[in-house]
Amino acid sequence: MSTATRLSISGMSCAGCVASVEQAIVSVDGVLIANVNFAEHTATVEGEVSAEKLVDAIRAAGYDAAQLTGAEDESEKEAAEMAHYRRLLKKAAFSGIVGAPLFIFGMAGMLPGFDASGRLFWLGIGLLTIMVLVYSGGHFFTGAWKSAKNHNANMDTLIALGTGTAWLYSMVIVANPALVPAMAQHAYFEAAAIIIALINLGSALEMRARGKTSEAIKRLIGLQAKTARVIRDGVEQDIAIEEVGLDETLRVRPGERIAVDGIIIDGHSSIDESMISGEPIPVQKAVGDEVIAGTINKMGSFLFQAKRIGKDTVLSQIIEMVRTAQSSKPAIGRLVDKVAGVFVPSVLIVSVLTFLAWINFGTGDQVTTLAIVTTMTVLIIACPCALGLATPISIMVGVGKAAEFGILIRNGDALQLAGKLDTVILDKTGTITEGRPSVASMVVLDNWSEDQLLQWSASLEQGSEHPLAESIVIAAKDKNISLLKVAQFSAIAGHGVEAIIEDKPILIGNRKLMHDRNIDISALEDAAHALTLQAQTPMFVAVDDKAAGLISVADAIKPDSMDAIQRMHDIGLKVVLLTGDNQETANAVARQVGIDEVIAEVLPQDKADKVASLQARGERVGMVGDGINDAPALARADVGFAIGSGTDVAIESADITLMRGSLNSVVDAIAISKATVRNIKQNLFGAFIYNSFGIPLAAGVLYPLMGILLNPMIAGAAMAMSSLTVVSNANRLRLFKPTENK
């Protein structure tokens, strides 16, 4: 089995780097999938490969990497980011202090010319500027060199070339002003220093804004208890939760968080599970009940046995899933990375063409200066930072936002697709209804009494795992009916069950099963029909090949289902009910909640085919189910939504897991998806517009007509602004509120 390795990557400065790092990782033997997240500066690698090999490969490509192991990395990562943030600010300050006075005095015309004494002054400034380039801008130059060696180019390449050209050109003028015409004698030291100041400042601000996007994970990690009280050799002791072993006994006192998943073995309590299930009312739990890590014990003190620890707890799995989803890339993001990978080399070509165009077609004394300045400006303005950040940053915020609403999104593709659905298929039991059916009425024939029929039926059904079967067993228990011995039990998938009781064959199931076995149920038909119209599910009972009666089970509709389905209609979705239940019951439920299309009497194994047939009509289909018998259909659908109450982790089979068990979450998930995709598109549009206007402007296309030329410093500021705008726009998603009517 392949495993996922998470690495933190440093030295990635721009979108182009993502492609280089991914390439470096994929070239390692055993790697199946590599996903580099530029916004988070991490890589998730799947495959049979050691972390050391990956780190070596990444280092060879000119970047640095370290393995991330779990929740505890988060604080380390934060400290490292804080230090980096301060370093960037210091670098920005130093270059600003050198650049700003030069800029101001230069504008005021108070700087000397290039005569003998002036040149000495300029030489000093040139040396000061090279200190700026080394201290504040050194990382751009080393980054550019490293990626150039690997046949890649990125933001560093552009900045290094831009500022390097500015410095070199200025130094040439200082050394020998006679080389260029008098009009063109202008030093660009201040431009180099200020560009570096602005870009460093931009990165620092961007980092700060980025930190806010990972709050969802921090909040989830905050749910984990730090210590647990275990009982070892009869003595209670507090230990770190990492040290808790499987099957150890733990004590939980009132008000404490439960440390790991387990089963209560002594005592009882009410437990606040709202963080997992969204259910605000505390749940009563007693011996034999399951408790989940991260939930809060409200009242009593109890003992429980640890059943899932460390990475296996429900909470850890949720954290892992959100983390993986946040760093995953949707189709749109992969496309952008490809574009960014060829973008920078293309810009290099454009800059050379710009230079040649000025040299060949420019007129006047200043041609050389203009050629150099425009080339420099093209290099500076064309950074694809905004392009690289556009997708991952929005995905991070979107996935995190969804997690806050109890919606766990598996990956970026699911997030991108959810907003494009046009049909939603809903399973009935457990999705539209509570999924806790109970016996509502019974009809008996011949000499059977209700209690006797219930006794026989419950005895047979105790072997079945179907929710309807369970309701019959519970009804018998409620009436204190003792169960009989059953032989040769077998389940007929989607139809019913059969066995032998007291030497007589007994059969419980739907109409089709009775017809198949040639059992006459005409005496029960009228009653069955009337019950199905009330959205009840009648199950026929036959003993000794003769109809004995029917047991009718009703499953209450969730209070918010109707409202949620109305909201689905409001956003233009077609809603289809897909159930194994009989046509009349399904119709009755559909009528009650306002569903337009019903596909009933579908066997579990055929549900996926029904999904496929809707897809064949060209519809993009979302399937909502409770994740157990619906698993194939969930997998077949374009987006599978599993309604799970957290404990039964249906997380594995679906693209999106709805922890809150409400259909409203489906609409919320779709709304978040739409908002995120819209946000990504805005970001990409912004980045695209910025570059398509910025580059020609920088190249000086407006100069011959209107005399407008972009100052390289303005280009530096614009570049910093473009990334900052993307990050701020993505942060806007954090204010998103999907549900209006809760």
Add this chain to the structure above:
Amino acid sequence: MMQTLIINLAGVALIAFIVWWFWVFKSDKG
């Protein structure tokens, strides 16, 4: 005139180098 010609030739050579380094040579490497 001569100077412009040299600059142009150098520019074209530079473009050719960029194309070779970032595309041709890179895909040769695999």
